[in-house]
Amino acid sequence: xxxxxxxxxxxxxxxxxxxxxxxxxxxxxxxxxxxxxxxxxxxxxxxxxxxxxxxxxxxxxxxxxxxxxxxxxxxxxxxxxxxxxxxxxxxxxxxxxxxxxxxxxxx
Amino acid sequence: xxxxxxxxxxxxxxxxxxxxxxxxxxxxxxxxxxxxxxxxxxxxxxxxxxxxxxxxxxxxxxxxxxxxxxxxxxxxxxxxxxxxxxxxxxxxxxxxxxxxxxxxxxxxxxxxxxxxxxxxxxxxxxxxxxxxxxxxxxxxxxxxxxxxxxxxxxxxxxxxxxxxxxxxxxxxxxxxxxxxxxxxxxxxxxxxxxxxxxxxxxxxxxxxxxxxxxxxxxxxxxxxxxxxxxxxxxxxxxxxxxxxxxxxxxxxxxxxxxxxxxxxxxxxxxxxxxxxxxxxxxxxxxxxxxxxxxxxxxxxxxxxxxxxxxxxxxxxxxxxxxxxxxxxxxxxxxxxxxxxxxxxxxxxxxxxxxxxxxxxxxxxxxxxxxxxxxxxxxxxxxxxxxxxxxxxxxxxxxxxxxxxxxxxxxxxxxxxxxxxxxxxxxxxxxxxxxxxxxxxxxxxxxxxxxxxxxxxxxxxxxxxxxxxxxxxxxxxxxxxxxxxxxxxxxxxxxxxxxxxxxxxxxxxxxxxxxxxxxxxxxxxxx
Numbered sequence: 273x274x275x276x277x278x279x280x281x282x283x284x285x286x287x288x289x290x291x292x293x294x295x296x297x298x299x300x301x302x303x304x305x306x307x308x309x310x311x312x313x314x315x316x317x318x319x320x321x322x323x324x325x326x327x328x329x330x331x332x333x334x335x336x337x338x339x340x341x342x343x344x345x346x347x348x349x350x351x352x353x354x355x356x357x358x359x360x361x362x363x364x365x366x367x368x369x370x371x372x373x374x375x376x377x378x379x
Numbered sequence: 380x381x382x383x384x385x386x387x388x389x390x391x392x393x394x395x396x397x398x399x400x401x402x403x404x405x406x407x408x409x410x411x412x413x414x415x416x417x418x419x420x421x422x423x424x425x426x427x428x429x430x431x432x433x434x435x436x437x438x439x440x441x442x443x444x445x446x447x448x449x450x451x452x453x454x455x456x457x458x459x460x461x462x463x464x465x466x467x468x469x470x471x472x473x474x475x476x477x478x479x480x481x482x483x484x485x486x487x488x489x490x491x492x493x494x495x496x497x498x499x500x501x502x503x504x505x506x507x508x509x510x511x512x513x514x515x516x517x518x519x520x521x522x523x524x525x526x527x528x529x530x531x532x533x534x535x536x537x538x539x540x541x542x543x544x545x546x547x548x549x550x551x552x553x554x555x556x557x558x559x560x561x562x563x564x565x566x567x568x569x570x571x572x573x574x575x576x577x578x579x580x581x582x583x584x585x586x587x588x589x590x591x592x593x594x595x596x597x598x599x600x601x602x603x604x605x606x607x608x609x610x611x612x613x614x615x616x617x618x619x620x621x622x623x624x625x626x627x628x629x630x631x632x633x634x635x636x637x638x639x640x641x642x643x644x645x646x647x648x649x650x651x652x653x654x655x656x657x658x659x660x661x662x663x664x665x666x667x668x669x670x671x672x673x674x675x676x677x678x679x680x681x682x683x684x685x686x687x688x689x690x691x692x693x694x695x696x697x698x699x700x701x702x703x704x705x706x707x708x709x710x711x712x713x714x715x716x717x718x719x720x721x722x723x724x725x726x727x728x729x730x731x732x733x734x735x736x737x738x739x740x741x742x743x744x745x746x747x748x749x750x751x752x753x754x755x756x757x758x759x760x761x762x763x764x765x766x767x768x769x770x771x772x773x774x775x776x777x778x779x780x781x782x783x784x785x786x787x788x789x790x791x792x793x794x795x796x797x798x799x800x801x802x803x804x805x806x807x808x809x810x811x812x813x814x815x816x817x818x819x820x821x822x823x824x825x826x827x828x829x830x831x832x833x834x835x836x837x838x839x840x841x842x843x844x845x846x847x848x849x850x851x852x853x854x855x856x857x858x859x860x861x862x863x864x865x866x867x868x869x870x871x872x873x874x875x876x877x878x879x880x881x882x883x884x885x886x887x888x889x890x891x892x893x894x895x896x897x898x899x900x901x902x903x904x905x
Contacts, residue, residue, distance in 0.1 A: 285461060286461060286626070289457060289461065290619070290622070290623060295615065295619070298612040304594075304595070304596040305594070306599075307599060307612040309450065309612075310449040310452055312453075313452050314452075314667055316453075316457045317659045317662060320460040323461070324655040324656045324658070324659065328652050332652070333476075333648070336472055336475070336476040336648045337647075
């Protein structure tokens with residue numbers, strides 16, 4: 273039910289994008305200079321941010337976060353992750369075998 | 380002269396940041412291509428946003444608003460505000476998880492493993508590379524336009540930095556930054572660039588409003604009151620079919636190789652939370668002022684020969700020289716931010732998906748692999764540069780973007796959705812969709828080059844009730860069913876190809892399905 277309601281919400285926001293009732297109108301001018309068609313879509317942009325906040329709050333894929341709690345490093349830029357080192361650039365020590373190759377099945 | 384000096388100071392700052400990033404880098408390809416998957420939340424948002432903002436977002440949007448009015452914001456920007464964050468939320472997070480778990484660095488490596496087939500990855504690589512080059516061209520053209528526009532000598536009315544030199548400057552600075560700094564260099568530069576161009580729009584509006592002889596409201600009312608210009612402040616000349624069709628174009632965003640690689644580079648999935656919420660606001664902060672100023676430019680400047688330079692003209696006429704330079708640097712930031720990631724994506728794709736995958740790394744060694752990757756980038760950049768020179772007078776930035784790169788990548792999104800969410804999808808479905816998209820793009824280009832506006836390519840029925848299935852619209856673009864953009868049949872056809880060919884062919888192995896649809900944490904082998 274929750275999934276259905278969320279997808280319905282997304283669909284309604286999507287439909288709200290097609291504001292045919294504003295198509296031929298310039299007035300009223302919001303703030304004295306923004307045509308209604310432009311002001312409406314500025315408001316729509318804010319609505320999209322609100323929609324995403326709702327999705328983050330109630331539909332965040334928490335199961336994906338379990339991976340990073342499984343001993344992964346959570347540093348900022350400049351710190352390495354716990355992913356094994358890939359093939360190094362020239363001049364460095366020889367790398368261990370790239371794990372990705374082992375997982376790709378040949379055809 | 381002052382704006383040129385400001386911009387070159389900006390370029391020097393970029394070079395310094397790139398140089399620092401180079402020194403902090405580690406000697407391995409995962410650090411070079413993905414910054415060791417260590418990018419934190421705020422930097423991730425700033426960099427992801429910079430990756431997606433190009434000359435198109437500033438110069439193209441204002442130029443199109445000058446030509447077609449406020450509807451450009453609703454058609455492009457607000458649809459992106461909805462679709463792009465949704466794709467990052469649903470697709471980007473899952474891509475991140477699979478990249479973290481299995482070590483994927485590119486979309487192609489993911490597709491190959493997911494469908495147990497090397498050649499599907501090669502096909503997707505070829506199509507992605509072919510579609511990425513036009514996107515690179517947009518960036519280079521944008522850079523050339525900005526530098527030429529902002530360096531106009533008031534006495535001779537000629538640019539101090541000709542278009543060709545401007546294009547070359549952007550290409551060289553970006554390529555050097557990426558070559559020496561890799562993903563880390565690109566991301567650190569993005570922090571500076573994104574901050575600059577996020578501030579650009581509001582500052583431009585504030586400064587120009589102060590300098591204009593009349594108020595904003597006066598100019599807009601003037602446009603609204605004149606029958607000939609009223610369409611600029613309404614959407615009465617914008618077909619609703621095209622307006623709706625455009626909501627499919629932002630599906631291209633997550634399919635751009637450089638966007639997918641940014642998703643792989645986040646240090647945690649939580650980095651996506653702030654990004655998806657802030658993204659619509661950031662788009663509004665950039666696009667709303669640019670579109671508004673584009674429309675205002677029509678009222679304030681009248682007819683100008685090159686609508687894509689309307690923003691530069693307004694800056695030139697209504698802002699002090701040093702501020703015009705900073706604002707010009709803001710435009711250049713948007714241009715170069717995305718170009719750096721496109722260049723890096725091309726390098727990563729070639730190195731990982733072609734050269735290393737087909738044994739080049741083992742045969743020629745790591746040093747040669749890096750040399751080939753860099754050589755590949757130089758060749759592609761040089762080709763993109765010369766195409767940018769050739770197309771300067773022929774097509775606007777906007778038309779190039781829409782015609783090829785955006786539609787093609789948008790039509791590839793069903794392939795990604797199928798890979799992530801549909802267990803029954805097969806390599807044949809993916810291959811069929813890829814070939815369909817490639818063929819459709821070639822066909823579109825052929826039709827547009829051999830026919831003229833108004834020509835009907837295929838119609839059902841006759842007379843006024845005839846359904847024009849494919850025809851060339853007044854701007855010379857192929858259109859579908861009385862006015863929809865070709866992205867509609869392309870996405871629909873891609874979905875059908877994935878569905879039909881997948882159901883008609885054997886599914887992937889149970890082991891692969893379990894691997895990709897069981898996202899409980901599995902410790903990676905040492």
